[in-house]
Amino acid sequence: MQNGFKSNYKTWTTHGERRCQQPGIEGFGDTDRMDDLLADLAAAAPSLGDEEPTEYAQAWYRMIDSAEQLVHDQTTHSTLSGTARLLSMKSQYNLPIACYDDIVALIHELLPDDSNLPKDFYRPKKLLKGLGMPYE
Numbered sequence: 169m170q171n172g173f174k175s176n177y178k179t180w181t182t183h184g185e186r187r188c189q190q191p192g193i194e195g196f197g198d199t200d201r202m203d204d205l206l207a208d209l210a211a212a213a214p215s216l217g218d219e220e221p222t223e224y225a226q227a228w229y230r231m232i233d234s235a236e237q238l239v240h241d242q243t244t245h246s247t248l249s250g251t252a253r254l255l256s257m258k259s260q261y262n263l264p265i266a267c268y269d270d271i272v273a274l275i276h277e278l279l280p281d282d283s284n285l286p287k288d289f290y291r292p293k294k295l296l297k298g299l300g301m302p303y304e
Contacts, residue, residue: 227294230295231248231295234246234247234248234251234284234295235247235248235249237284238284239279239283239284239285240279240280240282240283240284241280242280247284247285247286247295248295250285251285251286251292251295254268254271254272254292255292258289265289268289269288269289272285272286272287272288272289273287
């Protein structure tokens with residue numbers, strides 16, 4: 169602190185910031201494999217037998233279904249992974265709900281009509297309720 173920053177030190181390289189990923193760089197374009205994680209968790213879940221699932225369990229099963237459902241047939245991203253990434257960006261950049269909804273509306277204009285990405289902020293909150301971690 170007494171000496172200040174080094175001259176020419178403009179990009180943090182060892183403080184947890186990530187550089188923008190570009191094609192040709194390892195990891196670019198890789199999916200997050202969230203569907204594999206949820207499938208493993210679902211396989212370990214106990215069977216309910218003839219019992220009606222609780223509201224929490226129903227939310228969980230909806231979330232599992234969204235991990236298996238692609239946003240559209242020309243992508244490898246599931247509805248859940250796309251939704252989770254959008255919510256992550258909303259939180260990271262502190263976007264208001266209206267901004268999030270406008271961005272999603274633009275994305276929907278670019279996607280095929282039969283895409284499965286939630287169209288507003290309300291639906292992802294309901295989808296992620298299955299994690300037991302409400303979005304605030």
